Amino acid sequence: MATITGKTCIVTGGTRGIGRGLVERLLDRGNKVVATGRAAAAAAAALEPLAARHPRGLVVSELDAADEGSVEKWAEALKAQHGIEHVDVLINNAGIYSPDGRRPALDEFRQADFLPVFATNAVGPFLVTQQLLRRGLLGAPGGPSTVVNVSSIMGSHGDTTISAVTPGAFSYRASKAALNIMTKTLANDFEREGRRIQCVLVHPGYVKTDMTGGAGYVEVGESADGILKLLEDGRPLNGRWWSFSGEEIPW
Template identity: 60%
Template sequence: TNAMGPFFVTQQLVKAGLLGPPGSLVVNITSIMSSHGDQTVSSVTGGGYAYRSSKAALNAINKALALDLAPRSIHCVLLHPGYVRTDMTGGNGWIDVAESCQGMMAVLESGQPLNGRFFSFDGQELPW
């Protein structure tokens, strides 16, 4: 569901003409754990095979959607929310939900080109 769910939803929104006017955004939430070029702690630990690979698949889908929807001026961006204190992380994490959301909104509202790119909640562009 990490990969195909967002793809099928986007596909149906396109078919139904519901993605909105030019300049609309498709935002997919991914993870730094999906990055092949990441050199942080998440790249030197193993495990999480299904999660990592499903998020990497989402990244590839998002990149293809970015190319396919660009002629309609619909932009697709990937966001990594950070290591957030949630039930999924067992209450561990470096930031809370509010900080993650505020950061991601700041990226989306930054005015910089977003299409086909991968950003962390703190605005850092991440490697694929």
């Protein structure tokens, strides 16, 4: 796709970590950016410095991607309250590793350790995309759109470097694998139907964020810059899975 400037962009989970890094860079490029957080007041407080720098560019909105009612209410408010008529770039970034911060071993897993992770990481991006589509905010007739779903190499069954040697993380891995196949299916369906919507997966790297407890080997800025670069450099996007560093990830 062309350089992302002067566009309308959405970043879910945009108050911290990778999401915040993407919000900041998109604002600096002159885009209008809708950044979401699960609680409106907390999101506004977290993004106050960016709002001060970009008073006309940043829209902060409340969205719990794991709650269908919240997604519907949020999508409706984009048009009714914020005047959004078309979304050029949707980045489904909101995600969790576990519902309570635990990293359970195999014999400790319960059903409750799986369902909230699936609801947030896999079902959430689907619902966000669906609700924007229902309101005519993605693709034709408003113009082309790109849906970017933030996955993880840990959802790959073909990778031999990280996912093959990292133990456990059953719910997180499974949720990202589910996101991957839904993204591929959406990409195929949209292309078949001529909707002018591309769907692409990105692996942001092992980024030093709150989710990782500060562990990792990639800084937030490096990840955000890499994601935007691969979206802009002309490579094929629809139905593909790319690392922030430019390499294609095996399914």
